[in-house]
Amino acid sequence: MRGDQSKPSAAKRGIFPEFLGGLILALFGSLVILESRKLALGDLRAPGPAFFPFLLGCLLTIVSLILLVGLSLGKVESKCGQWKGVHWQKVILSFASLLVYSLTLESIGYILGTFLLSGFLFFLMEKRGILLLFGVSVLVSLGFYVLFKQILFIQLPQGIIPF
Amino acid sequence: MDIFQGLIYGFSVSLQLSNLFACLLGVVLGTVVGVLPGLGPVAAIALLLPITLKMSTVASIIMLAGVFYGAMYGGSITSILVNIPGESASVVTCLDGYPMAQKGRAGPALAISAIGSFVAGTLSILGLTFLGPLLAKFALKFGAPEFFSLILFGLTMIAYLTSGSWIKAVLMAALGLTLRTVGADPIEGTPRFTYGFTSIMDGIEITAIVIGLFAISEVFFNIERTLQNREILSAPITGLWPTRQDLRVSAAPIGRGSLIGFFLGIIPGIGPVIPTFISYGVEKRISRHPERFGTGMIEAVAAPEAANNAATGGSLIPLFSLGIPANLVMALLISALMLHGVQPGPLLMRDHPEVFWGVITSMYTGNVFLLILNLPLVGIWVKILKIPYFLLFPLIILLCVIGVYSVNSNPMDIVVMTLFGGIGYFMRKFGYEAAPMVLALVLGGILELTFRQSLIFFRGDLTLFFSRPIAAIFLIAAFLVILSAFLPGLKRIRSQVPGE
Numbered sequence: 001m002r003g004d005q006s007k008p009s010a011a012k013r014g015i016f017p018e019f020l021g022g023l024i025l026a027l028f029g030s031l032v033i034l035e036s037r038k039l040a041l042g043d044l045r046a047p048g049p050a051f052f053p054f055l056l057g058c059l060l061t062i063v064s065l066i067l068l069v070g071l072s073l074g075k076v077e078s079k080c081g082q083w084k085g086v087h088w089q090k091v092i093l094s095f096a097s098l099l100v101y102s103l104t105l106e107s108i109g110y111i112l113g114t115f116l117l118s119g120f121l122f123f124l125m126e127k128r129g130i131l132l133l134f135g136v137s138v139l140v141s142l143g144f145y146v147l148f149k150q151i152l153f154i155q156l157p158q159g160i161i162p163f
Numbered sequence: 164m165d166i167f168q169g170l171i172y173g174f175s176v177s178l179q180l181s182n183l184f185a186c187l188l189g190v191v192l193g194t195v196v197g198v199l200p201g202l203g204p205v206a207a208i209a210l211l212l213p214i215t216l217k218m219s220t221v222a223s224i225i226m227l228a229g230v231f232y233g234a235m236y237g238g239s240i241t242s243i244l245v246n247i248p249g250e251s252a253s254v255v256t257c258l259d260g261y262p263m264a265q266k267g268r269a270g271p272a273l274a275i276s277a278i279g280s281f282v283a284g285t286l287s288i289l290g291l292t293f294l295g296p297l298l299a300k301f302a303l304k305f306g307a308p309e310f311f312s313l314i315l316f317g318l319t320m321i322a323y324l325t326s327g328s329w330i331k332a333v334l335m336a337a338l339g340l341t342l343r344t345v346g347a348d349p350i351e352g353t354p355r356f357t358y359g360f361t362s363i364m365d366g367i368e369i370t371a372i373v374i375g376l377f378a379i380s381e382v383f384f385n386i387e388r389t390l391q392n393r394e395i396l397s398a399p400i401t402g403l404w405p406t407r408q409d410l411r412v413s414a415a416p417i418g419r420g421s422l423i424g425f426f427l428g429i430i431p432g433i434g435p436v437i438p439t440f441i442s443y444g445v446e447k448r449i450s451r452h453p454e455r456f457g458t459g460m461i462e463a464v465a466a467p468e469a470a471n472n473a474a475t476g477g478s479l480i481p482l483f484s485l486g487i488p489a490n491l492v493m494a495l496l497i498s499a500l501m502l503h504g505v506q507p508g509p510l511l512m513r514d515h516p517e518v519f520w521g522v523i524t525s526m527y528t529g530n531v532f533l534l535i536l537n538l539p540l541v542g543i544w545v546k547i548l549k550i551p552y553f554l555l556f557p558l559i560i561l562l563c564v565i566g567v568y569s570v571n572s573n574p575m576d577i578v579v580m581t582l583f584g585g586i587g588y589f590m591r592k593f594g595y596e597a598a599p600m601v602l603a604l605v606l607g608g609i610l611e612l613t614f615r616q617s618l619i620f621f622r623g624d625l626t627l628f629f630s631r632p633i634a635a636i637f638l639i640a641a642f643l644v645i646l647s648a649f650l651p652g653l654k655r656i657r658s659q660v661p662g663e
Contacts, residue, residue, distance in 0.1 A: 044623030102577035126553035
């Protein structure tokens with residue numbers, strides 16, 4: 001990218017997702033500055049609780065803006081090329097299943113929750129026979145329960161299964 | 164307590180049965196995570212942090228340190244036999260280790276890597292034994308301005324030495340520092356950015372963030388591609404012991420690699436990866452046959468393997484004597500010490516000699532364990548690589564879930580872990596390194612505290628930082644590091660630095 005004779009436009013170089021990332025960081029920095037102002041800033045002689053976060057907010061905003069300028073001028077290398085030919089659906093589904101698991105863990109319990117999560121993840125990674133996936137998921141969820149709850153005495157939520 | 168009394172006392176602690184077991188467990192787990200893809204020593208130590216709450220402080224740190232140097236050993240096995248490094252400090256070992264294996268010399272390659280690691284590990288522990296207490300005594304003279312300048316220098320080095328864009332590394336460090344300000348203000352106790360959530364008054368749970376950024380994001384990153392199970396060298400490994408010629412050729416490279424690794428390991432931000440590249444480069448430069456490097460030269464396996472193990476001992480020096488982590492793993496060891504109510508730093512040796520000397524001496528034992536484990540059991544470690552991916556990645560996720568949940572029994576920590584797993588995935592995609600962010604998270608509290616204390620002490624006069632020689636040296640060094648990022652020649656060198 002650097003030193004190209006004719007620099008392609010930002011859109012052609014596919015930097016918009018990365019540009020968005022820089023923009024989010026700049027906005028986050030600005031938000032930190034705004035939120036810091038709700039606390040006592042103090043001064044150099046007696047810095048208050050907001051002093052350090054305020055400085056960090058300024059740093060985040062300024063450096064993000066430098067990044068955005070660097071991206072648009074092609075001075076900062078964009079990494080957006082790594083999106084082609086990847087199974088991003090698997091990533092999204094794994095992410096979503098973990099979120100659902102964490103939000104329902106207390107109500108359905110560790111054994112059932114882990115059985116469902118592991119079954120789904122095994123299936124997602126590779127399409128195998130349903131019996132094999134079922135068996136492995138049962139073994140894994142029960143094995144983890146016995147190891148961590150019964151042997152290492154880690155508190156795990158019971159949920160709807162009464163043990 | 165002088166050094167020899169300290170060593171005797173240390174052995175009396177580390178040779179207790181429970182501590183010996185912790186050491187063995189640590190090095191075995193370390194070897195496993197070194198061999199396995201998708202779970203490096205950082206994620207493994209973060210996972211084990213909650214479990215250490217049920218152990219004594221000494222046993223915890225002995226085990227976690229064992230994971231670190233055990234992973235250095237384990238990583239070399241996959242580099243030599245599969246041509247894929249189990250963790251980043253073994254990348255260089257692939258260059259000549261795998262060609263050696265292809266030529267039917269996998270045995271001597273594995274043996275020299277274990278011997279080199281053992282010798283370097285032992286030498287670095289000797290260095291730590293003698294240099295650690297000296298530096299700790301010196302560090303007693305440090306006040307808030309010195310600590311602030313040292314931490315600032317460390318963070319600058321870490322941002323500078325991460326691979327990829329320097330601007331992005333600074334952004335990540337700033338983000339980590341900002342996240343650290345969530346919770347009670349360290350001087351006045353005023354809640355900051357808590358929005359009524361009392362559970363974050365003590366700050367955001369670092370374990371969940373680290374596991375998310377390093378383990379979950381690694382799994383996400385791996386499952387997006389169709390991974391084929393690896394071709395593992397199927398021929399039996401014979402002739403394990405290197406020839407006399409192999410040992411003669413490797414002796415000096417092991418010595419040089421140990422020195423390079425040890426002294427570079429002390430410097431904040433360096434970690435175990437960079438010394439391996441430097442020692443490989445040095446060996447190639449001074450070799451009579453540099454053109455043969457990459458074709459299976461045993462000295463090119465011995466030197467980097469020695470360097471990465473020596474760096475682990477070196478990096479413990481700033482941790483034990485200054486309370487400053489030289490790399491991410493050391494940052495997690497600081498978290499572990501703090502979880503147990505132990506403040507790392509110059510007073511550690513005086514207030515908790517059992518931790519200081521116990522951990523140092525356990526590393527001698529750990530290195531012996533690794534030498535015994537690695538050579539005869541190499542076949543078992545290789546079998547770990549045969550675990551199919553469809554089983555491995557879900558198992559890593561489930562381990563992470565239980566590791567994070569066990570800290571506070573709070574499902575919200577799993578949510579934080581998942582979110583940071585997603586954030587870490589995008590960070591990798593866009594070339595943002597997680598290391599500066601995590602180190603800033605760990606060091607942010609003390610950086611802010613010492614900065615504000617210094618300002619109060621200097622009555623707001625920032626120039627007075629330069630009236631203190633040690634603080635001035637670190638600040639000038641930090642400034643030079645920043646300046647060098649803009650020099651074209653150094654920019655090119657920096658672009659070749661490998662990531663952690």
